[in-house]
Amino acid sequence: MVNTEDFIKRLEKILDYYALNASAFAEKIDVQRSSLSHLLSGRNKPSLDLILKITDEFPEVNLYWLLKGKGQFPGSSDDGVPMAEPKIKAPAPEKITASTQPDLWDAVETTAPILPKTETRPLPLPDSTTEKAIEQIVIFYRDGTFRHYNPNKA
Known part of the structure; x- marks a missing residue:
């Protein structure tokens, strides 16, 4: 018991x-x-x-x-053999689909803290000869949240 x-x-x-x-x-x-x-x-x-x-x-x-309560936790077992290190699992990433997000920029979090501006450099645009098209953009905020933008669903 x-x-x-x-x-x-x-x-x-x-x-x-x-x-x-x-x-x-x-x-x-x-x-x-x-x-x-x-x-x-x-x-x-x-x-x-x-x-x-x-x-x-x-x-x-x-x-x-x-x-x-016999033995040890964490540490070694009763037979003196060290136990494995803890295997802490990372949380599963949040799955975001187009159906769960508002349209385009309406999805931008308005409650995110306003951070001081930092120097930014414009990203180079893809060369038109490479025929690369943007499939999706994911915006990551410093508070750990993120938003999904899909230009093809405009």
């Missing part, structure tokens, strides 16, 4: 190690936020499904350590 209070402490250690809040952790292991919240508050006990989702998503988490 798993001691719920100790399990919660180990779960919080995993959250700290991966620098995740409860919401992001719930999303990563594909459980409802409320389920994880109830578990962390001690209202619910951990299910086998939840435990397996944690060890599937985070292979560095030793199942026996998670259940019983």
